[in-house]
Amino acid sequence: MAPTPTTPPTIAVRVVTTYDDATRRVDLQITGTRGVALEAGRATPFDTERLWPTVRELLPPLGQLRADPAGRLTPVEPRRPGPDWVEECRAMVAIATVAAPEGLETESPRVALRTWFATDDELWSATPRPDGSTDIRSATPGDVAELLVWDVTGALDVLVRARSETP
Numbered sequence: 001m002a003p004t005p006t007t008p009p010t011i012a013v014r015v016v017t018t019y020d021d022a023t024r025r026v027d028l029q030i031t032g033t034r035g036v037a038l039e040a041g042r043a044t045p046f047d048t049e050r051l052w053p054t055v056r057e058l059l060p061p062l063g064q065l066r067a068d069p070a071g072r073l074t075p076v077e078p079r080r081p082g083p084d085w086v087e088e089c090r091a092m093v094a095i096a097t098v099a100a101p102e103g104l105e106t107e108s109p110r111v112a113l114r115t116w117f118a119t120d121d122e123l124w125s126a127t128p129r130p131d132g133s134t135d136i137r138s139a140t141p142g143d144v145a146e147l148l149v150w151d152v153t154g155a156l157d158v159l160v161r162a163r164s165e166t167p
Contacts, residue, residue: 011155012098013148019060019091026058030152051152052145059144060091064123065116067141069149079138081124088119095148099155110158112151116144 013028026039030048037044037054046054052069059065094115115126116139125139 011152011159013055013152014094014096014098015055015058016094017058017060017091019062024058028054052148055095055148056145059093060118062091062118062120064121064141065091065093065118065144067145069145070140070142081136081138085117085119085124085136089117089124090120091118092116093118093144095144095151097148097151097155099158110155112154114144114147114151 011030013030015024015026015028017024024039026037028035028037028051030051033048035046035048035051035054037046037058056066056068092115094113096114097112099110113128117124117126117136123139123141123143125137125143127135127137129135
């Protein structure tokens with residue numbers, strides 16, 4: 001029997017960006033209605049309801065990366081990047097969301113990883129395939145926010161289910 005957790009469950013979000021030849025890594029920890037952003041030894045608290053505005057400020061200053069969520073993912077005609085898209089990329093954003101119920105050793109962490117590349121005027125989503133290759137497709141402004149909210153909501157669901165299934 002798993003021990004009863006003594007601390008509230010935490011969701012961890014790691015945001016890694018590359019822009020102007022600089023890489024930035026920020027870890028966010030969300031526990032209930034409070035969160036904290038950790039970067040270079042500095043902790044900055046925030047309210048969980050302000051998750052997207054907090055993350056938006058961490059992203060490179062490109063409109064397609066910082067666009068607010070539209071309320072649901074906007075379907076786009078799938079396009080593949082042209083041959084020179086790598087040279088045109090100005091920024092990369094990777095966001096990993098982890099739900100690992102503390103004190104519940106029977107549960108393994110659940111991880112969602114999303115990656116985007118931005119040119120001056122386009123946004124591309126990169127998804128790993130089982131064969132080791134990467135599927136790169138066009139994305140729409142607002143997708144970064146939309147999928148962050150989706151993944152954190154899913155992580156909360158994992159934690160709630162783990163708690164409700166604990167004897």
